[in-house]
Amino acid sequence: MPLLEVKHMTHYFGGLRAVHDFNLSIEKGEIRGLIGPNGAGKSTVFNLITGIYRPTEGQVIFKGQNITGKRPHQIAAMGLGRTFQNLRLWRHMTVLEHVKMARYSKLTYGLVGAFFDTRKRRREEAEAEKVARDLLDLLGVYNVAHELVTNLPYGMQRRVEMARALAVEPDILFLDEPTAGMNPEELVEMMDVIRQVHQEFDLAIFLIEHRMKFVMELCQRIQTLVFGEVIAEGTPEEIQNNPKVIEAYLGEEVET
Amino acid sequence: MSATEFFQNVVNALQWGSFYALIALGYSMVYGVLLLFNFAHGDIFMVGAYIGFFVATAFLALFASGVGIITLPSWAILVLVILATMFLTSFVGMAVERIGYRPLRHAPRASAAITGLMIGIIFETSILAMFGAQRMKFPELLPGLASASQPTFGGVIISWQKILIVGVALVLMLLLQWFVSNTKWGMAMRAMAFDFAAVPLMGVPLNRIAALTFALGSALAGAAAVLYSMAYPVLDPYMGITVGWKAFVAAILGGRGSIKGAALAGFLLGFIEIFAATVFPSTYRDLIAYSIILIILVFRPHGMFGEEHTARLRL
Numbered sequence: 001m002p003l004l005e006v007k008h009m010t011h012y013f014g015g016l017r018a019v020h021d022f023n024l025s026i027e028k029g030e031i032r033g034l035i036g037p038n039g040a041g042k043s044t045v046f047n048l049i050t051g052i053y054r055p056t057e058g059q060v061i062f063k064g065q066n067i068t069g070k071r072p073h074q075i076a077a078m079g080l081g082r083t084f085q086n087l088r089l090w091r092h093m094t095v096l097e098h099v100k101m102a103r104y105s106k107l108t109y110g111l112v113g114a115f116f117d118t119r120k121r122r123r124e125e126a127e128a129e130k131v132a133r134d135l136l137d138l139l140g141v142y143n144v145a146h147e148l149v150t151n152l153p154y155g156m157q158r159r160v161e162m163a164r165a166l167a168v169e170p171d172i173l174f175l176d177e178p179t180a181g182m183n184p185e186e187l188v189e190m191m192d193v194i195r196q197v198h199q200e201f202d203l204a205i206f207l208i209e210h211r212m213k214f215v216m217e218l219c220q221r222i223q224t225l226v227f228g229e230v231i232a233e234g235t236p237e238e239i240q241n242n243p244k245v246i247e248a249y250l251g252e253e254v255e256t
Numbered sequence: 257m258s259a260t261e262f263f264q265n266v267v268n269a270l271q272w273g274s275f276y277a278l279i280a281l282g283y284s285m286v287y288g289v290l291l292l293f294n295f296a297h298g299d300i301f302m303v304g305a306y307i308g309f310f311v312a313t314a315f316l317a318l319f320a321s322g323v324g325i326i327t328l329p330s331w332a333i334l335v336l337v338i339l340a341t342m343f344l345t346s347f348v349g350m351a352v353e354r355i356g357y358r359p360l361r362h363a364p365r366a367s368a369a370i371t372g373l374m375i376g377i378i379f380e381t382s383i384l385a386m387f388g389a390q391r392m393k394f395p396e397l398l399p400g401l402a403s404a405s406q407p408t409f410g411g412v413i414i415s416w417q418k419i420l421i422v423g424v425a426l427v428l429m430l431l432l433q434w435f436v437s438n439t440k441w442g443m444a445m446r447a448m449a450f451d452f453a454a455v456p457l458m459g460v461p462l463n464r465i466a467a468l469t470f471a472l473g474s475a476l477a478g479a480a481a482v483l484y485s486m487a488y489p490v491l492d493p494y495m496g497i498t499v500g501w502k503a504f505v506a507a508i509l510g511g512r513g514s515i516k517g518a519a520l521a522g523f524l525l526g527f528i529e530i531f532a533a534t535v536f537p538s539t540y541r542d543l544i545a546y547s548i549i550l551i552i553l554v555f556r557p558h559g560m561f562g563e564e565h566t567a568r569l570r571l
Contacts, residue, residue, distance in 0.1 A: 052457075073456040073459050088453060088454035089450075090446065092450060101443050101444065101460070105460070114439045168458060168459050
């Protein structure tokens with residue numbers, strides 16, 4: 001049974017067909033890429049699977065459960081972590097708070113427990129703090145745990161976002177253009193970070209990227225989306241040599 | 257103004273400031289989290305006073321010495337009345353959010369503002385329809401408190417009642433501060449204020465946090481309503497309007513979204529009002545007080561603790 005399966009997903013925004021008959025099957029531990037020109041509908045695919053939009057047609061099955069139409073917070077708590085194309089951090093919260101926030105679904109104490117500061121609450125909060133600190137350590141941002149994210153350089157903010165996504169204990173991680181706005185040095189670092197978390201947590205990863213080099217090196221399989229439709233699917237080599245893909249990038253040379 | 261008079265006014269200002277601060281916190285929190293002004297908040301305060309009236313009447317019948325089934329000391333009855341009123345008023349706030357604001361979350365801001373005003377009118381007129389125009393007298397929760405010997409400090413009379421009101425208000429504000437900084441819900445409220453969209457994708461239920469924000473703000477208004485009714489024990493359906501608008505001014509003065517700002521501005525407003533009335537004829541009180549605030553806002557348009565573009569919930 002695949003970890004995540006999408007069957008015949010189609011979505012309309014009013015009269016506009018944004019995604020058409022999208023199919024996907026990701027196994028545990030697999031790294032999968034989604035490429036395509038701007039406006040192809042890549043982020044929409046992410047938003048449909050993570051529950052921000054409800055697909056007009058089709059089904060999303062995660063860990064054997066039909067999650068179509070479930071709320072984003074329910075899907076996230078089931079083990080789907082996500083980062084965003086333009087960082088969506090909570091600017092005036094500290095790095096540690098970001099990661100602890102994503103532990104929300106793992107904290108089960110109630111209002112009464114909070115006001116009476118029960119042992120359960122203390123134990124759960126201590127646990128959340130420990131998990132958060134371990135993640136910060138892993139991603140190399142432990143020393144800025146108490147800094148506000150606004151004060152951090154861009155590359156570090158990306159790492160914080162990754163740590164936050166990992167704090168929901170995901171089985172699959174969705175990365176929406178993880179290298180957007182990065183210089184070549186930061187890009188290489190990000191590649192290492194992704195490899196590291198992939199190994200450490202035995203994660204499946206589904207990523208959107210523009211930079212071919214990055215996708216080709218990381219992913220086992222790649223889909224190409226153009227105008228909401230998958231025009232090619234295969235291994236990096238197959239995609240690279242696919243005439244339709246080359247054409248879709250308007251003659252842009254597919255660099256390796 | 258003699259020193260005694262001055263400090264007497266300080267004591268009075270602290271009492272009024274407590275009411276304003278508790279109500280202003282509700283405005284500011286809701287704005288900080290959902291970026292909307294809940295213009296029905298003053299009327300939630302008024303409904304809280306009516307809820308307090310019935311809770312107090314019921315609890316006195318049940319627990320007061322001589323009449324009740326079980327006799328409780330009057331301070332215990334007071335604590336129960338405050339807690340029960342807060343609890344019940346929080347549901348009024350949650351209902352307002354669920355019915356009035358949630359369907360409009362993606363509508364233009366003006367729609368939500370108008371809805372708030374309408375809900376306020378609905379509350380006023382339904383209370384009027386249910387209980388008539390006759391004013392109701394809030395029962396005395398602590399009999400003998402007013403006639404007991406009052407503490408004085410260098411000639412300044414500090415009544416027990418004022419100590420109680422300011423004390424309860426401060427305790428509630430500290431609890432709120434603690435809640436927002438130390439619990440997962442408080443953290444979620446602050447996160448929601450900065451980026452709405454990212455919050456549910458981290459496993460946090462957005463609607464529940466929105467409802468909780470309204471619940472907390474309304475519970476504070478409920479507490480303010482009981483305290484207010486102890487000091488001014490006459491209820492009428494329009495009692496929430498003036499107090500509500502003034503608390504709204506305090507919320508702006510403090511800086512939208514700032515908990516500390518709303519609390520301090522509430523007290524500041526109390527001081528400005530009281531001292532305006534001592535220096536100038538009391539009919540000019542509001543004219544002078546609000547002119548002063550207008551001038552403050554000219555120089556600090558985002559309020560005392562407000563910042564441009566970051567009218568978000570913070571400590």
